[in-house]
Amino acid sequence: MIGFPLAVSIPRLKGVRWRCCTRWAEGPAATLGMSLLRLGICQPSDWSGSAVDFVERGFNRFCRENGVIEAKKVWAGELRIADSLFELTEQERNQIEAGREGASEQLFLTGDYEAAASIPIGETLRRLEAEDELLPAAFYRVFVANLYKWMRVYEYVDAQEHAEMWMEDLDDEELQASVYRKVETEIPPCIQKHSARMAYKRARRLLQEIKPAAPLARQLIRHVLEMDACGLGHEHAWPGHLNEKDVPGISDWLMDAESSRPGCLITWYENDAINACFDEDAQHMGENGPCQPNVVLSIRLDRPIRKLDEDVRRVFDHAGAMLQSLASAAKVVETIRELYDEYLREHRLQPGLPVEPGASGVRNE
Amino acid sequence: MPRKRIRDHNRDGKFQEVMCALREAKQVTETVRDPIMEQLKRCPDAFKVGEILGKVFDSFKYGQDEILADRLLPPAGTVIPPLA
Numbered sequence: 001m002i003g004f005p006l007a008v009s010i011p012r013l014k015g016v017r018w019r020c021c022t023r024w025a026e027g028p029a030a031t032l033g034m035s036l037l038r039l040g041i042c043q044p045s046d047w048s049g050s051a052v053d054f055v056e057r058g059f060n061r062f063c064r065e066n067g068v069i070e071a072k073k074v075w076a077g078e079l080r081i082a083d084s085l086f087e088l089t090e091q092e093r094n095q096i097e098a099g100r101e102g103a104s105e106q107l108f109l110t111g112d113y114e115a116a117a118s119i120p121i122g123e124t125l126r127r128l129e130a131e132d133e134l135l136p137a138a139f140y141r142v143f144v145a146n147l148y149k150w151m152r153v154y155e156y157v158d159a160q161e162h163a164e165m166w167m168e169d170l171d172d173e174e175l176q177a178s179v180y181r182k183v184e185t186e187i188p189p190c191i192q193k194h195s196a197r198m199a200y201k202r203a204r205r206l207l208q209e210i211k212p213a214a215p216l217a218r219q220l221i222r223h224v225l226e227m228d229a230c231g232l233g234h235e236h237a238w239p240g241h242l243n244e245k246d247v248p249g250i251s252d253w254l255m256d257a258e259s260s261r262p263g264c265l266i267t268w269y270e271n272d273a274i275n276a277c278f279d280e281d282a283q284h285m286g287e288n289g290p291c292q293p294n295v296v297l298s299i300r301l302d303r304p305i306r307k308l309d310e311d312v313r314r315v316f317d318h319a320g321a322m323l324q325s326l327a328s329a330a331k332v333v334e335t336i337r338e339l340y341d342e343y344l345r346e347h348r349l350q351p352g353l354p355v356e357p358g359a360s361g362v363r364n365e
Numbered sequence: 366m367p368r369k370r371i372r373d374h375n376r377d378g379k380f381q382e383v384m385c386a387l388r389e390a391k392q393v394t395e396t397v398r399d400p401i402m403e404q405l406k407r408c409p410d411a412f413k414v415g416e417i418l419g420k421v422f423d424s425f426k427y428g429q430d431e432i433l434a435d436r437l438l439p440p441a442g443t444v445i446p447p448l449a
Contacts, residue, residue: 026390026391026393027390027391027393029390030387030388030390030391031391033387034384034387034388034391037380037383037384037387044379044380044382044383045379047382047383047386049386050390051387051390051391054383054387
Protein backbone atom coordinates (compact mmCIF):
# COMPACT_ATOMS: atom_id res chain seq x y z
CA MET A 1 0.00 0.00 0.00
CA ILE A 2 1.42 3.37 -0.95
CA GLY A 3 0.38 6.46 1.02
CA PHE A 4 -0.12 9.95 -0.29
CA PRO A 5 3.12 11.73 -1.09
CA LEU A 6 4.01 14.13 1.68
CA ALA A 7 6.69 16.79 1.65
CA VAL A 8 7.91 15.85 5.10
CA SER A 9 7.30 12.64 6.98
CA ILE A 10 8.38 12.07 10.56
CA PRO A 11 8.50 8.44 11.70
CA ARG A 12 6.94 7.69 15.05
CA LEU A 13 9.29 5.58 17.15
CA LYS A 14 7.60 3.70 19.94
CA GLY A 15 9.48 2.34 22.92
CA VAL A 16 12.74 3.98 21.90
CA ARG A 17 14.53 6.05 24.54
CA TRP A 18 15.10 9.68 23.62
CA ARG A 19 18.68 9.51 24.72
CA CYS A 20 21.81 7.71 23.70
CA CYS A 21 23.78 6.26 26.62
CA THR A 22 27.36 5.34 25.88
CA ARG A 23 28.77 2.16 27.34
CA TRP A 24 31.06 4.38 29.45
CA ALA A 25 27.99 5.77 31.19
CA GLU A 26 26.25 2.41 31.53
CA GLY A 27 29.07 0.76 33.53
CA PRO A 28 29.23 3.19 36.48
CA ALA A 29 25.44 3.55 36.41
CA ALA A 30 25.09 -0.25 36.70
CA THR A 31 27.35 -0.32 39.80
CA LEU A 32 25.45 2.57 41.38
CA GLY A 33 22.13 1.04 40.31
CA MET A 34 22.90 -2.24 42.10
CA SER A 35 23.68 -0.32 45.28
CA LEU A 36 20.50 1.78 44.97
CA LEU A 37 18.49 -1.39 44.45
CA ARG A 38 19.97 -2.98 47.59
CA LEU A 39 19.23 0.20 49.56
CA GLY A 40 15.64 0.33 48.33
CA ILE A 41 16.08 3.70 46.61
CA CYS A 42 15.61 2.11 43.18
CA GLN A 43 12.91 -0.50 42.66
CA PRO A 44 12.86 -3.48 40.29
CA SER A 45 10.02 -1.78 38.38
CA ASP A 46 12.42 1.06 37.46
CA TRP A 47 14.28 -1.27 35.09
CA SER A 48 13.72 -0.38 31.44
CA GLY A 49 16.78 -2.04 29.92
CA SER A 50 19.27 0.76 30.61
CA ALA A 51 21.29 1.25 33.78
CA VAL A 52 21.37 5.05 33.32
CA ASP A 53 17.57 5.15 33.00
CA PHE A 54 17.28 2.89 36.03
CA VAL A 55 19.35 5.22 38.22
CA GLU A 56 17.56 8.28 36.85
CA ARG A 57 14.10 6.92 37.68
CA GLY A 58 15.12 5.98 41.21
CA PHE A 59 16.87 9.31 41.75
CA ASN A 60 13.90 11.32 40.44
CA ARG A 61 11.52 9.47 42.75
CA PHE A 62 13.90 9.98 45.67
CA CYS A 63 13.98 13.74 44.94
CA ARG A 64 10.19 13.93 44.69
CA GLU A 65 9.77 12.06 48.00
CA ASN A 66 12.12 14.54 49.67
CA GLY A 67 10.31 17.67 48.57
CA VAL A 68 12.00 18.74 45.34
CA ILE A 69 8.71 20.08 43.95
CA GLU A 70 8.27 22.43 46.92
CA ALA A 71 11.96 23.40 46.85
CA LYS A 72 11.82 24.23 43.14
CA LYS A 73 9.21 26.91 43.77
CA VAL A 74 12.06 29.11 44.99
CA TRP A 75 15.39 27.48 44.17
CA ALA A 76 16.27 27.23 40.49
CA GLY A 77 19.08 24.77 40.16
CA GLU A 78 20.00 21.17 39.68
CA LEU A 79 21.13 18.20 41.67
CA ARG A 80 22.84 15.68 39.45
CA ILE A 81 24.93 12.55 39.41
CA ALA A 82 27.87 12.68 37.01
CA ASP A 83 31.26 11.08 36.51
CA SER A 84 33.00 14.44 36.20
CA LEU A 85 33.12 17.54 38.37
CA PHE A 86 33.41 19.82 35.38
CA GLU A 87 31.17 20.69 32.48
CA LEU A 88 32.65 18.95 29.42
CA THR A 89 32.04 19.43 25.73
CA GLU A 90 31.32 16.32 23.69
CA GLN A 91 34.82 16.45 22.23
CA GLU A 92 36.49 16.78 25.65
CA ARG A 93 34.40 13.92 26.98
CA ASN A 94 35.37 11.67 24.08
CA GLN A 95 39.04 12.48 24.57
CA ILE A 96 38.90 11.67 28.28
CA GLU A 97 37.00 8.45 27.73
CA ALA A 98 39.33 7.30 24.94
CA GLY A 99 42.31 7.76 27.22
CA ARG A 100 40.71 6.09 30.24
CA GLU A 101 41.40 2.45 31.09
CA GLY A 102 38.01 0.82 31.77
CA ALA A 103 34.92 2.52 33.17
CA SER A 104 34.93 5.47 35.55
CA GLU A 105 35.38 4.38 39.17
CA GLN A 106 34.02 7.52 40.74
CA LEU A 107 30.77 9.43 40.59
CA PHE A 108 29.87 12.83 41.99
CA LEU A 109 26.62 14.18 43.29
CA THR A 110 26.74 17.90 42.56
CA GLY A 111 24.29 20.63 43.47
CA ASP A 112 24.24 24.04 41.86
CA TYR A 113 21.95 27.03 41.37
CA GLU A 114 21.12 28.77 38.11
CA ALA A 115 20.17 32.00 39.85
CA ALA A 116 20.33 33.59 43.27
CA ALA A 117 16.87 33.58 44.83
CA SER A 118 15.86 37.06 45.96
CA ILE A 119 14.99 37.25 49.67
CA PRO A 120 14.02 40.82 50.69
CA ILE A 121 13.87 40.18 54.42
CA GLY A 122 13.59 43.75 55.82
CA GLU A 123 9.83 43.88 56.24
CA THR A 124 9.76 40.40 57.82
CA LEU A 125 12.33 41.48 60.41
CA ARG A 126 10.25 44.55 61.21
CA ARG A 127 7.17 42.37 61.83
CA LEU A 128 9.15 39.96 64.01
CA GLU A 129 10.55 42.81 66.05
CA ALA A 130 7.00 43.70 67.05
CA GLU A 131 6.88 40.33 68.83
CA ASP A 132 10.22 40.47 70.60
CA GLU A 133 13.27 42.69 70.34
CA LEU A 134 15.65 39.74 69.96
CA LEU A 135 13.50 37.72 67.59
CA PRO A 136 14.71 39.27 64.27
CA ALA A 137 18.39 38.60 65.04
CA ALA A 138 17.63 35.04 66.21
CA PHE A 139 15.48 34.31 63.17
CA TYR A 140 18.09 35.74 60.79
CA ARG A 141 20.93 33.76 62.43
CA VAL A 142 19.18 30.36 62.27
CA PHE A 143 17.73 30.94 58.78
CA VAL A 144 21.06 31.99 57.22
CA ALA A 145 23.09 29.32 59.05
CA ASN A 146 20.78 26.67 57.63
CA LEU A 147 20.89 28.06 54.10
CA TYR A 148 24.70 28.03 54.32
CA LYS A 149 24.59 24.25 54.69
CA TRP A 150 23.46 23.89 51.10
CA MET A 151 24.58 27.01 49.24
CA ARG A 152 26.71 30.11 49.20
CA VAL A 153 24.57 32.93 50.60
CA TYR A 154 25.12 36.53 49.51
CA GLU A 155 24.12 38.75 52.44
CA TYR A 156 25.06 42.06 54.02
CA VAL A 157 28.42 40.72 55.25
CA ASP A 158 29.47 40.02 51.63
CA ALA A 159 28.24 43.46 50.61
CA GLN A 160 30.28 45.01 53.45
CA GLU A 161 33.45 43.28 52.18
CA HIS A 162 32.74 44.40 48.63
CA ALA A 163 32.04 47.98 49.73
CA GLU A 164 35.18 48.21 51.91
CA MET A 165 37.34 47.08 49.02
CA TRP A 166 35.94 49.65 46.60
CA MET A 167 35.75 52.54 49.08
CA GLU A 168 39.53 52.44 49.51
CA ASP A 169 39.98 54.00 46.06
CA LEU A 170 37.33 56.71 46.39
CA ASP A 171 37.92 60.32 47.45
CA ASP A 172 35.56 62.11 49.89
CA GLU A 173 33.31 63.54 47.21
CA GLU A 174 32.93 60.20 45.47
CA LEU A 175 32.31 58.52 48.81
CA GLN A 176 29.43 60.87 49.54
CA ALA A 177 27.73 59.91 46.29
CA SER A 178 28.62 56.24 46.49
CA VAL A 179 26.19 53.43 47.26
CA TYR A 180 28.87 51.62 49.28
CA ARG A 181 28.33 53.86 52.32
CA LYS A 182 24.70 52.81 52.41
CA VAL A 183 25.63 49.15 52.99
CA GLU A 184 26.49 50.03 56.57
CA THR A 185 23.76 52.59 57.21
CA GLU A 186 20.95 50.45 55.82
CA ILE A 187 21.52 47.55 58.23
CA PRO A 188 18.37 47.41 60.39
CA PRO A 189 19.03 48.37 64.04
CA CYS A 190 17.60 45.03 65.25
CA ILE A 191 20.40 43.22 63.37
CA GLN A 192 23.11 45.83 63.97
CA LYS A 193 22.48 45.78 67.71
CA HIS A 194 22.00 42.10 68.47
CA SER A 195 23.56 39.96 65.72
CA ALA A 196 27.11 39.98 67.15
CA ARG A 197 25.95 38.49 70.45
CA MET A 198 23.38 36.17 68.90
CA ALA A 199 25.25 32.85 68.63
CA TYR A 200 23.58 30.07 66.68
CA LYS A 201 22.71 27.91 69.71
CA ARG A 202 21.26 30.85 71.62
CA ALA A 203 19.25 31.88 68.58
CA ARG A 204 17.83 28.38 68.11
CA ARG A 205 16.90 28.12 71.79
CA LEU A 206 15.13 31.46 71.60
CA LEU A 207 13.12 30.30 68.56
CA GLN A 208 12.18 27.07 70.33
CA GLU A 209 11.01 28.84 73.47
CA ILE A 210 9.30 31.95 72.17
CA LYS A 211 5.51 31.99 71.79
CA PRO A 212 4.65 34.83 69.41
CA ALA A 213 1.13 36.20 69.29
CA ALA A 214 0.96 36.69 65.52
CA PRO A 215 0.18 33.52 63.50
CA LEU A 216 2.52 34.68 60.74
CA ALA A 217 5.48 34.87 63.12
CA ARG A 218 4.61 31.43 64.52
CA GLN A 219 4.48 30.04 60.98
CA LEU A 220 7.87 31.53 60.04
CA ILE A 221 9.50 30.18 63.19
CA ARG A 222 7.98 26.74 62.64
CA HIS A 223 9.36 26.50 59.11
CA VAL A 224 12.82 27.72 60.12
CA LEU A 225 12.94 25.14 62.90
CA GLU A 226 11.86 22.49 60.38
CA MET A 227 14.78 23.56 58.19
CA ASP A 228 17.07 23.29 61.16
CA ALA A 229 15.81 19.80 62.08
CA CYS A 230 16.33 18.54 58.50
CA GLY A 231 19.90 19.81 58.36
CA LEU A 232 20.88 18.56 61.82
CA GLY A 233 24.22 16.74 61.66
CA HIS A 234 25.00 17.89 58.13
CA GLU A 235 27.76 20.25 57.10
CA HIS A 236 28.16 22.11 53.85
CA ALA A 237 29.76 19.76 51.31
CA TRP A 238 31.95 22.37 49.61
CA PRO A 239 34.25 21.11 46.83
CA GLY A 240 37.12 22.22 49.12
CA HIS A 241 36.30 19.26 51.39
CA LEU A 242 37.44 16.83 48.73
CA ASN A 243 41.04 15.77 49.09
CA GLU A 244 43.69 14.79 46.59
CA LYS A 245 43.59 11.15 47.72
CA ASP A 246 39.89 10.79 46.90
CA VAL A 247 39.86 12.98 43.78
CA PRO A 248 43.24 13.20 42.05
CA GLY A 249 43.81 16.64 40.53
CA ILE A 250 41.27 18.38 42.77
CA SER A 251 43.81 20.81 44.25
CA ASP A 252 44.80 22.18 40.83
CA TRP A 253 41.17 22.42 39.79
CA LEU A 254 40.22 24.29 42.95
CA MET A 255 43.14 26.69 42.42
CA ASP A 256 41.89 27.54 38.91
CA ALA A 257 38.18 27.61 39.75
CA GLU A 258 36.29 30.54 41.22
CA SER A 259 34.00 30.48 44.27
CA SER A 260 30.52 29.06 43.89
CA ARG A 261 27.76 31.27 42.56
CA PRO A 262 25.40 32.27 45.38
CA GLY A 263 22.16 30.34 45.67
CA CYS A 264 20.38 33.30 47.24
CA LEU A 265 20.64 37.02 47.77
CA ILE A 266 19.39 38.31 51.12
CA THR A 267 18.61 42.01 50.92
CA TRP A 268 16.69 44.28 53.26
CA TYR A 269 14.61 45.59 50.36
CA GLU A 270 14.96 44.90 46.66
CA ASN A 271 17.32 47.30 44.87
CA ASP A 272 19.04 48.34 48.09
CA ALA A 273 22.80 48.73 48.61
CA ILE A 274 23.33 44.96 49.09
CA ASN A 275 21.61 44.40 45.76
CA ALA A 276 23.89 46.98 44.10
CA CYS A 277 27.03 45.29 45.48
CA PHE A 278 25.75 41.88 44.40
CA ASP A 279 25.12 43.15 40.86
CA GLU A 280 28.71 44.42 40.67
CA ASP A 281 30.11 41.17 42.05
CA ALA A 282 27.92 39.04 39.80
CA GLN A 283 29.24 40.75 36.66
CA HIS A 284 32.67 39.26 37.28
CA MET A 285 31.68 35.81 38.54
CA GLY A 286 33.14 33.10 36.36
CA GLU A 287 35.39 35.47 34.40
CA ASN A 288 38.65 33.86 35.50
CA GLY A 289 37.64 30.24 35.48
CA PRO A 290 34.72 27.90 36.05
CA CYS A 291 32.71 28.47 39.22
CA GLN A 292 32.81 25.64 41.72
CA PRO A 293 29.52 23.84 42.30
CA ASN A 294 27.82 24.66 45.59
CA VAL A 295 27.69 21.05 46.74
CA VAL A 296 29.88 18.08 45.79
CA LEU A 297 29.87 14.59 47.26
CA SER A 298 31.89 11.77 45.79
CA ILE A 299 31.08 8.07 45.53
CA ARG A 300 33.90 5.57 44.99
CA LEU A 301 32.58 2.67 42.96
CA ASP A 302 35.62 0.40 43.32
CA ARG A 303 34.91 -0.54 46.96
CA PRO A 304 33.55 -3.73 48.52
CA ILE A 305 29.74 -3.91 48.47
CA ARG A 306 29.24 -3.00 52.13
CA LYS A 307 31.49 0.07 51.91
CA LEU A 308 29.94 1.14 48.63
CA ASP A 309 26.44 0.91 50.08
CA GLU A 310 27.50 2.95 53.12
CA ASP A 311 28.97 5.58 50.84
CA VAL A 312 25.86 5.75 48.66
CA ARG A 313 23.64 5.90 51.75
CA ARG A 314 25.72 8.79 53.15
CA VAL A 315 25.48 10.74 49.89
CA PHE A 316 21.75 10.16 49.45
CA ASP A 317 21.08 11.02 53.12
CA HIS A 318 22.81 14.34 52.51
CA ALA A 319 20.83 14.96 49.31
CA GLY A 320 17.57 14.07 51.06
CA ALA A 321 18.31 16.40 53.99
CA MET A 322 19.22 19.18 51.56
CA LEU A 323 15.97 18.85 49.60
CA GLN A 324 13.81 18.64 52.74
CA SER A 325 15.54 21.63 54.28
CA LEU A 326 15.22 23.67 51.06
CA ALA A 327 11.54 22.73 50.80
CA SER A 328 10.98 24.26 54.26
CA ALA A 329 13.20 27.21 53.31
CA ALA A 330 11.04 27.76 50.23
CA LYS A 331 8.00 28.20 52.49
CA VAL A 332 9.91 30.76 54.57
CA VAL A 333 11.00 32.66 51.44
CA GLU A 334 7.49 32.68 50.01
CA THR A 335 6.17 34.23 53.24
CA ILE A 336 9.00 36.77 53.24
CA ARG A 337 8.14 37.74 49.66
CA GLU A 338 4.43 38.01 50.46
CA LEU A 339 5.21 40.36 53.36
CA TYR A 340 7.48 42.42 51.12
CA ASP A 341 4.83 42.64 48.38
CA GLU A 342 2.33 43.75 51.00
CA TYR A 343 4.79 46.43 52.17
CA LEU A 344 5.19 47.64 48.58
CA ARG A 345 1.45 47.84 48.03
CA GLU A 346 0.95 49.83 51.25
CA HIS A 347 3.74 52.29 50.48
CA ARG A 348 2.74 52.78 46.88
CA LEU A 349 -0.67 54.07 47.98
CA GLN A 350 0.80 56.85 50.08
CA PRO A 351 0.95 60.18 48.24
CA GLY A 352 4.33 61.71 47.56
CA LEU A 353 6.20 58.42 47.42
CA PRO A 354 7.60 57.25 44.09
CA VAL A 355 5.93 54.22 42.56
CA GLU A 356 8.14 51.19 42.94
CA PRO A 357 8.05 48.21 40.61
CA GLY A 358 6.23 45.10 41.86
CA ALA A 359 8.48 42.61 43.57
CA SER A 360 7.53 39.85 41.18
CA GLY A 361 8.53 42.05 38.23
CA VAL A 362 11.92 42.77 39.77
CA ARG A 363 12.49 39.12 40.47
CA ASN A 364 11.56 38.13 36.94
CA GLU A 365 14.16 40.50 35.54
CA MET B 366 -8.25 -11.31 62.50
CA PRO B 367 -4.48 -11.35 61.84
CA ARG B 368 -3.63 -11.79 58.22
CA LYS B 369 -1.11 -14.33 57.06
CA ARG B 370 2.01 -12.74 55.78
CA ILE B 371 2.67 -14.02 52.30
CA ARG B 372 6.15 -13.74 50.92
CA ASP B 373 6.10 -12.05 47.55
CA HIS B 374 8.13 -14.51 45.45
CA ASN B 375 7.39 -12.62 42.31
CA ARG B 376 8.91 -9.44 43.75
CA ASP B 377 12.06 -11.26 44.90
CA GLY B 378 12.34 -12.86 41.48
CA LYS B 379 12.13 -9.47 39.78
CA PHE B 380 14.75 -8.08 42.19
CA GLN B 381 17.19 -10.83 41.25
CA GLU B 382 16.38 -10.45 37.57
CA VAL B 383 17.20 -6.74 37.63
CA MET B 384 20.33 -7.34 39.70
CA CYS B 385 21.51 -9.85 37.04
CA ALA B 386 20.74 -7.40 34.24
CA LEU B 387 22.74 -4.66 35.99
CA ARG B 388 25.63 -7.06 36.58
CA GLU B 389 25.61 -7.91 32.88
CA ALA B 390 25.51 -4.22 31.94
CA LYS B 391 28.58 -3.66 34.09
CA GLN B 392 30.45 -6.63 32.65
CA VAL B 393 29.68 -5.63 29.09
CA THR B 394 31.27 -2.23 29.76
CA GLU B 395 34.35 -3.84 31.21
CA THR B 396 34.87 -6.50 28.56
CA VAL B 397 33.65 -5.11 25.25
CA ARG B 398 36.38 -3.30 23.40
CA ASP B 399 35.97 -1.02 20.45
CA PRO B 400 38.52 -2.34 17.92
CA ILE B 401 39.16 1.06 16.40
CA MET B 402 39.66 2.66 19.82
CA GLU B 403 42.04 -0.14 20.80
CA GLN B 404 44.12 0.47 17.69
CA LEU B 405 44.13 4.19 18.35
CA LYS B 406 45.29 3.65 21.92
CA ARG B 407 48.26 1.64 20.60
CA CYS B 408 49.07 4.38 18.10
CA PRO B 409 47.80 7.82 19.16
CA ASP B 410 49.65 9.34 16.20
CA ALA B 411 46.84 8.00 14.05
CA PHE B 412 44.75 10.89 15.36
CA LYS B 413 47.28 13.28 13.91
CA VAL B 414 47.48 11.32 10.65
CA GLY B 415 43.71 11.54 10.35
CA GLU B 416 43.77 15.26 11.08
CA ILE B 417 46.47 15.87 8.43
CA LEU B 418 44.58 13.77 5.89
CA GLY B 419 41.43 15.74 6.65
CA LYS B 420 43.24 18.99 5.96
CA VAL B 421 44.68 17.64 2.71
CA PHE B 422 41.24 16.56 1.54
CA ASP B 423 39.79 19.92 2.51
CA SER B 424 42.44 21.78 0.58
CA PHE B 425 41.64 19.68 -2.50
CA LYS B 426 37.93 20.01 -2.01
CA TYR B 427 37.87 23.77 -1.56
CA GLY B 428 40.95 24.52 -3.66
CA GLN B 429 41.11 25.36 -7.35
CA ASP B 430 42.03 21.94 -8.70
CA GLU B 431 38.58 20.31 -8.89
CA ILE B 432 39.62 17.50 -11.21
CA LEU B 433 42.31 16.32 -8.80
CA ALA B 434 39.87 16.49 -5.87
CA ASP B 435 37.39 14.23 -7.66
CA ARG B 436 40.07 11.64 -8.18
CA LEU B 437 41.39 11.70 -4.62
CA LEU B 438 38.26 12.00 -2.49
CA PRO B 439 36.43 8.82 -1.51
CA PRO B 440 32.69 8.63 -2.25
CA ALA B 441 30.52 10.54 0.23
CA GLY B 442 29.72 8.58 3.38
CA THR B 443 32.68 6.23 3.15
CA VAL B 444 34.19 5.39 6.53
CA ILE B 445 37.94 4.82 6.46
CA PRO B 446 39.31 3.04 9.54
CA PRO B 447 42.51 4.86 10.47
CA LEU B 448 44.65 1.75 10.72
CA ALA B 449 42.90 -0.72 8.42
